[in-house]
Amino acid sequence: MSFSSIALVVAVGCVLGHAGMPSERVTTCVDGVVHRLSCELSGVISVQTSRYGAEDSAACNDGRKAEISNATCSDVAVVDIVKKKCNGKRVCELSSSDLGVSGGCRGTTKYLHTTYTCLSAFHHVTCEHSLAHLQCGEEQVILVYRAEYGRRDHTTCIHGRPDSQIQNINCLNPTSKVAERCDGKNSCLIKAGNSEFGDPCYGTYKYLEVAYTCSCT
Numbered sequence: 001m002s003f004s005s006i007a008l009v010v011a012v013g014c015v016l017g018h019a020g021m022p023s024e025r026v027t028t029c030v031d032g033v034v035h036r037l038s039c040e041l042s043g044v045i046s047v048q049t050s051r052y053g054a055e056d057s058a059a060c061n062d063g064r065k066a067e068i069s070n071a072t073c074s075d076v077a078v079v080d081i082v083k084k085k086c087n088g089k090r091v092c093e094l095s096s097s098d099l100g101v102s103g104g105c106r107g108t109t110k111y112l113h114t115t116y117t118c119l120s121a122f123h124h125v126t127c128e129h130s131l132a133h134l135q136c137g138e139e140q141v142i143l144v145y146r147a148e149y150g151r152r153d154h155t156t157c158i159h160g161r162p163d164s165q166i167q168n169i170n171c172l173n174p175t176s177k178v179a180e181r182c183d184g185k186n187s188c189l190i191k192a193g194n195s196e197f198g199d200p201c202y203g204t205y206k207y208l209e210v211a212y213t214c215s216c217t
Contacts (some may be wrong), residue, residue, distance in 0.1 A: 152171075
């Protein structure tokens with residue numbers, strides 16, 4: 001793999017609206033268990049709703065009567081947190097503990113329930129020190145769903161790099177700079193580097209991941 005961008009895609013059609021897109025649903029019944037959203041075969045995640053609590057725990061009580069009288073276990077909207085963690089990703093894994101809502105409510109059947117759609121999107125990866133080229137077709141403009149700079153695996157942008165530079169895989173940080181620079185433009189050029197995004201993990205060779213679509217002007 002070279003240090004040039006891994007993918008350069010040109011849109012040939014207008015982005016479809018959200019209306020009519022099928023919704024995926026995930027319900028996790030136990031605190032601390034992985035709550036997994038996935039669009040790895042069909043685009044990127046767009047969270048619609050997400051709730052935590054015991055108001056609608058019938059699906060999680062295994063036929064037993066749920067104890068839902070504890071007021072501290074009332075249904076809690078956590079959609080903004082889940083959106084921040086998952087929107088624009090192909091796969092997102094989290095648990096109730098990531099949302100700051102786990103613990104307590106002993107003896108009460110609880111759940112974390114999320115609905116989401118999979119949006120058609122281009123997934124663009126650019127290795128550090130290279131230029132990311134985002135491009136749309138005629139009379140179309142870029143709309144960035146998510147951008148992150150850092151490293152989250154041992155397999156991307158590793159050619160010629162020593163092991164010490166690819167070991168830290170917990171340093172991929174979201175950034176709004178790509179959207180600020182590129183949204184509303186037909187094409188956009190941005191450097192994948194610390195000078196643009198800061199250094200989330202010193203000594204690690206990083207890359208820029210962008211999920212975007214092209215909408216009609």
